[in-house]
Amino acid sequence: MSSDIIGLVNLREDNPLRELNDRRPLATIPVGGKFRLIDFTLSNMVNAGIANVGLLLSPQSRSVLDHIRSGKEWGLARKGDGLFYMPEDLEDIQHPVEGDISSYYKNLLFVKRGNKRYVLLTGCDTVQNIDYDEVLHFHRHHNADATMIYQKQKYAFGREGYALIVDEQNRVIGIDAKPEIQAGENLYQRGIIIEGEVFQHCIRRAYAKGYTHLVTDVLKRNVDRLRIFGYNYQGYAKRIDSVNAYFQVNMDLLDMQVWRDLFFKDKQHHIYTKIKDEAPAKYMEEAHIHNSLVANGCIIEGHVENSILFRKVRVGKNAVIRNSIIMQRTVVGDDAQLDYVACDKNTVIQPEAVLSGTKENPLCIGKCSVI
Amino acid sequence: MRKSNCLAMILAGGKGSRLGVLTKDQAKPGLLFGGKYRIIDFPLSNCRHSGIGTVGILTQYQPLELNWYVGNGSSWDLDSDTGGTFVLPPYTSDAGTNWYRGTADAIYQNLNFVDMVGDDYVLILSGDHIYSMDYSKMLAFHKKHGAQVTIGTIRVPWDEASRFGIMVADDTMRINKFQEKPVKPESNLASMGIYIFNRSVLEKYLKADAKNEKSDHDFGKNVIPSMLADQVPLYAYPFEGYWKDVGTIESLWQANMDLIADDPPLDLSDQKWRIYSGNQNMPPHFIGPDGSAKSSLIAEGSAILGTVVNSVIFYDVIIEKGAKVVNSVIMPGTVIKANAVVDKAIIGERCIIHENVVVHNEDGSVAVLGRKETKRAAGKGRGSV
Numbered sequence: 001m002s003s004d005i006i007g008l009v010n011l012r013e014d015n016p017l018r019e020l021n022d023r024r025p026l027a028t029i030p031v032g033g034k035f036r037l038i039d040f041t042l043s044n045m046v047n048a049g050i051a052n053v054g055l056l057l058s059p060q061s062r063s064v065l066d067h068i069r070s071g072k073e074w075g076l077a078r079k080g081d082g083l084f085y086m087p088e089d090l091e092d093i094q095h096p097v098e099g100d101i102s103s104y105y106k107n108l109l110f111v112k113r114g115n116k117r118y119v120l121l122t123g124c125d126t127v128q129n130i131d132y133d134e135v136l137h138f139h140r141h142h143n144a145d146a147t148m149i150y151q152k153q154k155y156a157f158g159r160e161g162y163a164l165i166v167d168e169q170n171r172v173i174g175i176d177a178k179p180e181i182q183a184g185e186n187l188y189q190r191g192i193i194i195e196g197e198v199f200q201h202c203i204r205r206a207y208a209k210g211y212t213h214l215v216t217d218v219l220k221r222n223v224d225r226l227r228i229f230g231y232n233y234q235g236y237a238k239r240i241d242s243v244n245a246y247f248q249v250n251m252d253l254l255d256m257q258v259w260r261d262l263f264f265k266d267k268q269h270h271i272y273t274k275i276k277d278e279a280p281a282k283y284m285e286e287a288h289i290h291n292s293l294v295a296n297g298c299i300i301e302g303h304v305e306n307s308i309l310f311r312k313v314r315v316g317k318n319a320v321i322r323n324s325i326i327m328q329r330t331v332v333g334d335d336a337q338l339d340y341v342a343c344d345k346n347t348v349i350q351p352e353a354v355l356s357g358t359k360e361n362p363l364c365i366g367k368c369s370v371i
Numbered sequence: 372m373r374k375s376n377c378l379a380m381i382l383a384g385g386k387g388s389r390l391g392v393l394t395k396d397q398a399k400p401g402l403l404f405g406g407k408y409r410i411i412d413f414p415l416s417n418c419r420h421s422g423i424g425t426v427g428i429l430t431q432y433q434p435l436e437l438n439w440y441v442g443n444g445s446s447w448d449l450d451s452d453t454g455g456t457f458v459l460p461p462y463t464s465d466a467g468t469n470w471y472r473g474t475a476d477a478i479y480q481n482l483n484f485v486d487m488v489g490d491d492y493v494l495i496l497s498g499d500h501i502y503s504m505d506y507s508k509m510l511a512f513h514k515k516h517g518a519q520v521t522i523g524t525i526r527v528p529w530d531e532a533s534r535f536g537i538m539v540a541d542d543t544m545r546i547n548k549f550q551e552k553p554v555k556p557e558s559n560l561a562s563m564g565i566y567i568f569n570r571s572v573l574e575k576y577l578k579a580d581a582k583n584e585k586s587d588h589d590f591g592k593n594v595i596p597s598m599l600a601d602q603v604p605l606y607a608y609p610f611e612g613y614w615k616d617v618g619t620i621e622s623l624w625q626a627n628m629d630l631i632a633d634d635p636p637l638d639l640s641d642q643k644w645r646i647y648s649g650n651q652n653m654p655p656h657f658i659g660p661d662g663s664a665k666s667s668l669i670a671e672g673s674a675i676l677g678t679v680v681n682s683v684i685f686y687d688v689i690i691e692k693g694a695k696v697v698n699s700v701i702m703p704g705t706v707i708k709a710n711a712v713v714d715k716a717i718i719g720e721r722c723i724i725h726e727n728v729v730v731h732n733e734d735g736s737v738a739v740l741g742r743k744e745t746k747r748a749a750g751k752g753r754g755s756v
Contacts, residue, residue, distance in 0.1 A: 033655030280406030
């Protein structure tokens, strides 16, 4: 039963993306036309019946709180259970500590009081619609102490990550921190189901010994002593750790198969987000649109192709938008031209402006700019 | 939150029999409209924006879907601890089991609820109309004129006045005559079916009406005329703005088409008066490589791989490659298969229009498909065109 899981989401380990999140944590980066990255993490948890979720907040958390508020939209505004916000200690803000062990240690009481058999540890950097019920089933089937979620890479990932070495019984026999993950390697996806007792014990010991990282200092060191298994997740999952990855994830959604896999995989597995009550998107007489994702509240008079339009974007007459990501409330003026551009929210693109980036190097425009 | 001292009662029991298959298994206020809304979203959102804290919804005909949709009212921010949303179906009591025999009887049978809430004013609304209206202005008008009853009215074209209940009012807007669908209207001030009553007057006249066996127990037909006869101060509140009764297939289609205009008479994107609705948790809609859309409203969750012109597409609709949807309303969950054509039609929820099928009425009337209907190409069995 997944209601026997307590969720712990670590928002403190994010890598910043230039322009896109200099003023907000990765968790609240707008993605997929109406979502924030954290929506995927929270929705996957509640879809598996997890009712107790703790958020380890980073110091820049205004946008996280503003987005989630009571957690009502995710069904997490509950009596007793629900969402728990865990801000950082003043001491840790002034003297940042490396790794996640200290964060977990200082919030062990949440896990203890939650009184659930399992703990699900995740981050907030991956777009996916994963069924944690299945992961739990796998975990119990293998009588594991901890189950780490990974994806076997079809292509070279090209960026850093942990590669899991698993045997034929899916038991993790090694964990390697690699500067570049190659094709065929098992990239760890920042998701662990771990027995609550084991977690508390390990974290206490590790903290006392001055260890800093759960994966390298606790799990890697104990692959022989603990029963650690690897769960190979085969659905769509992409980590956002660079502007290119960010661009790619959004563009992936223009493949109808990916769009359906992420959002219509199962009628019970919705991805929830903050409700805005916008009207359906409106296409005017002069609108031309192809191969795009469009959210409610948009009003389109111009030409849009291969692009993602978030809620309440306005596209003026004869404006041409190609290969771009236009975030909420952005106004693109008449006759403006955009190609390979990511416009953050509330941006105003003046009439006749011409902006372009390239596929390899998209042009990012910061929040609330006027161009 | 401070209470408004005005309770709203929404009459939502009507069948809307002129809407045919569209209201076969649900009440008219639950009817889908405008790409993501149901008709009852309009009075409920208006209540929320007008500061009304307690809403009673009187249901009778096919209430299941409406009850499920309204829930606790949280979608409209009407789920407060000091008020809230209450669905009020007919019930049995010592006096027997009574269906609601008319609009007035429906309120009469819930006078105990009105009393329990205890607000001094009772706003009575119908769940049948599309409009944005600030009821607090009407309440202020009611108080200012010292009225016992205020009736919401709208000016209609003179040549249409004989279709409405017409109010004849003096310069101060006090009503001195009421004409139900008059052949020779003396005014063009039509009743919108919106009333504000002082609670004591409402109780008095509803109790008297309930005893009258000859009465049809209708506000317009019975209660208002008997108040006028007793010279109770009745006032007409003149509303200005878009107000549409979607009582027929043709008017429902037209009201949807009104939204498509570049400058629509009803602005759904008005930030100060958002129309709230039940949330469907859909992703942004997808327009395919060969898809296109012009002069249309398209809701989230739909996939448009074909062509959409002059249409309203609800959520979770699939329009396959080569399919063409023109001048139509496509309700949620419907699939229009490859190369099918839908022209001037209202297609109900979860229908399937098969490949190459044409849905269009040659006589120019609106073609209608009810819920879960399937249209196959000619020669392939039931439902062929």
